[in-house]
Amino acid sequence: MIPRDFIDELLARVDLVDVVGKRLKLKKSGANYFACCPFHGEKTPSFSVSPARQFYHCFGCGAHGTAITFLMEYEGLGFVDAVEALAAEAGLKVPRAQGAISAAEAAQQKSERQLLLELHAKAADFYRRSLERSPKARAYLEQRGILPATAERFGLGYAPSEWQALAAIFPHYSEPLLEKAGLVIAQPDSGKRYDRFRDRLIFPIHDRQGKIIAFGGRSLDGGEPKYLNSPETPLFEKGRTLYGLALARDGIREAGFALVTEGYIDVIMLAQHGLTNAVAALGTATTAEHVRTLLALTDQIVFCFDGDAAGRRAAWRALENSLEALKDDSRLRFVFLPPEHDPDSFVRAHGADAFRALITDEAKPLTTYLFDELTRDEDLHTAEGRARLAHLAKPLIGQIRAPMLRLQLEKELASRTGIAAETLHEWIPPAETASPSSRPAARRPRLAARRAPLPLAALLLRLLITHPLLASRLSVGLLPLEDPEPEWRACAAIIDAIDVGTLDAHATPAVLVEHFRASEHEEVLARHAASLLEETLPWEDPEATLADILHTLRRRRLEREIEALIALSRQRKLTPEETVHLGELLREKNRLTSVGTSGAIPMPQPP
CATH class of the missing domain: 3.40.1360.10 (Dna Topoisomerase Vi A Subunit; Chain: A, domain 2)
Structure with a gap:
């Protein structure tokens, strides 16, 4: 496993402009560099590379990310391979675990995703070899006009008709991950296990980087269903995957x-x-x-x-x-x-x-x-x-x-x-x-200053992406984490990471986004980091912007507490303590309203 501090150091050492410039013809325009996007066809350059933020974003197709993400998408590499390639370009050596470790300890260090990917790769190899040994499956391919070279290109295979054929390659057939991967099915009553795919032509299903994440199986004997897919797993979502x-x-x-x-x-x-x-x-x-x-x-x-x-x-x-x-x-x-x-x-x-x-x-x-x-x-x-x-x-x-x-x-x-x-x-x-x-x-359309204010959660998140040092001025307890907007939880994650010291308070947007790779916050952070390259920032003074956000958060929290007490008063008479507390809340709200904000940003109003 690659230490996170090495990834932070790597992104701090490399220049995204150099990484992209070796592969695309960049032209400087203003503070950024532009090129025709390599991820979709276009004639007018809309692929922007920011040297200040070390982040790229295509205004046409929405592709965005860091130097690591660029290598993954442009060259079709996995995360580890992209880090290795980037480190080689920077003259750095990727640190490895010190000392010999047992196979069991090595397995524990791997992420569940990596283990599931390995199970799928091993199963795919087994299915391919089974196809070579099955006259029945090869005859079906010939009948359908599928040439051997085509079958090899798409990695087609065959699942034998035995109930536990996969036990030949998975000695620990009762391993729970096999069921989690969707390769085997366990009967809830007896606990008996058997292969999900039996006597079927197998179609490996890949993610965008070409890793096998699931399988499809076509019945060869007229059995139902004619086509059977892997169930949804931590690797595989039907609604997000295209064969x-x-x-x-x-x-x-x-x-x-x-x-x-x-x-x-x-x-x-x-x-x-x-x-x-x-x-x-x-x-x-x-x-x-x-x-x-x-x-x-x-x-x-x-x-x-x-x-x-x-x-x-x-x-x-x-x-x-x-x-x-x-x-x-x-x-x-x-x-x-x-x-x-x-x-x-x-x-x-x-x-x-x-x-x-x-x-x-x-x-x-x-x-x-x-x-x-x-x-x-x-x-x-x-x-x-x-x-x-x-x-x-x-x-x-x-x-x-x-x-x-x-x-x-x-x-x-x-x-x-x-x-x-x-x-x-x-x-x-x-x-x-x-x-x-x-x-x-x-x-997305550029923000019209003073006319189309961002939602407060998005505004705060973009402020922390560009100025993470300001997170030290915030308390997670002030954020409305019960709100469904994921930006609030992403803000809390940044505040916590800086508070415990796992994230540098001076991190660039690229380092910050990579810090949360593979977490629930990765998508929302990458999206807002990309939007910062496309949209005009709605603030000129970060300190004043933060003060206005804090002011609004406190006022909204007061309003929620006041509304709760008023609703309670409609159900029953308030206690003396509750009445006093309501009065204090109303006075504090009036004070905040009279003070107002600095006007540094167009603050969104509560719904």
């Missing part, structure tokens, strides 16, 4: 778009025919997180589904789930194959050129597909039909956060219904604020 993405990244960049299909074989057969930009959802509808992941690589997604009723239902769910993730420069298209085909059978029957032509000629833009579906059964020559269209479109357009795209859809709806666009704009409610876990790391 084939690790292998499709280069293909997506070269083609300029991502092709979303429905199945494993579709992705594999398209790749075998040279269409290497295809991915698939994993036994679930396409989610907003899937779309955000793809929009970080490209600005165009083509959904290709079967032309039958099931395929059309899947396409509509994909559209509904995509709306909240769209950006103004996003382009979504939808294409349907003839009812008798899926991508696998179509490309085998007609070839890659015919498939490309189908996408080029038949794919409908989102707006066209949306309104075609909404008007399929409506007569727009009648007032009722136009009203029905407006009623159906309202909640869909209301999900869109991209302002220009939303405006264009409102105008299209206005032209079809005869309702004034201004009326529709007022009638359709604004999109709800995304939950912290689903908020897209994409381009």
